[in-house]
Amino acid sequence: MTVHAADPSAYRHRDVIPVRRALISVSDKRGLLDLAGALADAGVEIVSTGSTAATIRDAGIEVVDVATVTGFPESLGGRVKTLHPSVHAGLLADLRLESHEQQLAELGIAPFELVVVNLYPFVETVASGAEPATVVENIDIGGPAMVRAAAKNHPNVAIVVEPSAYADVIDAVRTGGTSLSLRQRLAADAFAHTAAYDSAVAAYFASTVVADAAAAPTIADDIQPAATFSPELTVTASLAATLRYGENAHQAAALYALSDGHGIAQATQVHGKEMSYNNYVDADAAVRAAYDFDEPAVAVIKHANPCGIAVGAPDASDPIASAHIRAHACDPVSAFGGVIAANRPVTLGMAESIRDIFTEVVVAPAFDQEALEILSAKKNIRLLTLPADFAPASRELKQISGGYLVQDADRFDGFDPATWSLVAGEPATDTVLADLAFAWKACRAVKSNAILLAAQGASVGVGMGQVNRVDSCHLAVQRAGDRAAGSVAASDAYFPFADGLQVLLDAGIRTIVQPGGSIRDAEVIAAANAAGATMYFTGERHFFH
Missing domain, CATH: 3.40.50.1380 (Methylglyoxal synthase-like domain)
Structure with missing residues (x-):
């Protein structure tokens, strides 16, 4: 033309x-x-x-x-x-x-x-x-x-x-x-x-074109999930806030909110200092972790990794307060200056458990009035309520030099431990299987390579972001201390060798869940059997970079 x-x-x-x-x-x-x-x-x-x-x-x-x-x-x-x-x-x-x-x-x-x-x-x-x-x-x-x-x-x-x-x-x-x-x-x-x-x-x-990928029993390079992607990507958002600075003080930063968004960018701040770039990153990671659970759950995040994740104790009169106490107990030292997310309104009991802990941000669907009064007495703590229509995104966008990567969000739709394969030891009891299910979900929120130890619906040790799985196993055991023995373990991806698993076994862990799919699965299974341990394969991994 x-x-x-x-x-x-x-x-x-x-x-x-x-x-x-x-x-x-x-x-x-x-x-x-x-x-x-x-x-x-x-x-x-x-x-x-x-x-x-x-x-x-x-x-x-x-x-x-x-x-x-x-x-x-x-x-x-x-x-x-x-x-x-x-x-x-x-x-x-x-x-x-x-x-x-x-x-x-x-x-x-x-x-x-x-x-x-x-x-x-x-x-x-x-x-x-x-x-x-x-x-x-x-x-x-x-x-x-x-x-x-x-x-x-x-x-x-x-x-x-x-x-x-x-x-x-x-x-x-x-x-x-x-x-x-x-x-x-x-x-x-x-x-x-x-x-x-x-x-x-x-x-x-694009979302109306739905194609279901066939379930696969093991991780393999030739798995091709069915998906439909538009030939053009348009991302439009409105300036929601100019931030004091970015990840570091010399970096300028701003928050842009999608007009049809339903997440942390649309949250309402009800108290405290203005949000920082890092606050938003950690708050988003905390919400992502807490909302993986249907039960009342709390995640405590520091530098985008969990210090602790827990669900409320079954007999707790205040489940969300119980969840916070148990999540904080995983690693109280790292929780100092952390970000807390709850998937239920913050109660008076939860506010009282947070009151004496230095916390940057608390984000939740709502705050009970008594809880708001207690936490608002802390001048600098940032309190955020999620939008009423909050929903995890179905797709994720990540910038790389010269372009963007787009993927389906890693979700637990149709989650059912009954589909796992028992590859070593005796079947876990219902109680232990419930802990394995919790550990498997919680492990997804940990940066890879990820190992998470759990007991009674709460994390007790987390090994994250290491360049080999053995180091992550050592870190999780070290952080758990005496709590490692008798806990269950989840690994976000397979054990390439038996050495990482052996670190867990030596710490007294006898129940493990992992994706499976390594060419050395046989030697890993043999190590579990030699220790009398129970091990399940899930058939899917949950890398998080």
Whole structure:
């Protein structure tokens, strides 16, 4: 396609442009009447569509229906309203050019100086669980076309996509018109808005293509999980906060939140100092760990690794308080200055157990009032509540130089220890098997190479982030001390040799769960049998880098 541009010398400079005619079509009616009233008071002609026009008219404000402008009725159930030259010529005419101005006059079309449009609530419709037909009807066509047209023509038109910008526009209208700098800023917001919208639509259609991978009994290089990935990746987020600094003090940093996100980026801070970059990283890791469990659970995180993870004791009167006490007991030294996440509201009992521990952040679905009062007495502790619709992401994105890696999130959907293979020793009792199941889930939150020791639904020793599995085994045993004997062990990936397993066996551990799949599985199994130990293979690993 050839784009014909005018001679640069033909353009006339335009900075402040008075607003004489505005086009308004909004799904989000917040602030609409304040805006329309201010425009009417300033003598601006308002052109509008459908329910927006009805709302403005019902408030006693004069409005022109878009059908009057186009000479064509809204049709096809509202699918066609503004897709007409009488609208888009008024949006796209570049009045810096005399030729455009003359052509508009010949066509009898008046230009717009202001466009206020926000789009059909597609993301909210998907989140509501609506049927596909309803979702599709909430894909806006005319709205994005108007937004992009006005944004492209920002030297002449101000485009507004968010009610939060109405105040700036009202001030501009009252003081003579919109400035070029304001129109440029609004155009940037508009293009980001439509990009996020299109990204959400693309993600929805990609997610509807579901392919189930066949379960495999062992880890193998030739396993190919079925998945569908879009040929284009668009990630659009809004600036939520400028942070004091990044991972280190010399690094600038900011938080951007996805418009359709439901995670730690959308959490509400109810107390404390502003969140830091590292706070967000650790809080996300803590939430990830705590929410692996259906039972009341707490994770204590330091530098993105667990100091301890636990579920509440079965007989506890306050399960979430019990979970915190047990998680903290795993490694109290490392928990100093840590981040705590709970998958249940923080109770008075849990707050009392946290009160005397130096803690950076506590994140939970809610805080009981008594708990909030106790923890708020600590000036600097950051208290965050997760959004009501919190849900772990289904896919994960990681930046590498020159691109991004995207993968399905590592989840425990359909988790069932009954599918594990007993490869050594006698079957575990139900109680011990429950501890193995806990250890296997908790181990996923530990950076690889990962070894986690557990007893009675609580971690007692963690070996993480080592470059060989033997060192991780030594570290887990060392941290557990006397608690190692009689505990159970989980390994996030197979033992390539029997030496790592032997470290656990020498510490008195007699029940182990691991993925299996090593070419030396036989010698590892032989070492377990020689020690009279029970060992299960899960058939899947849980690396975490």
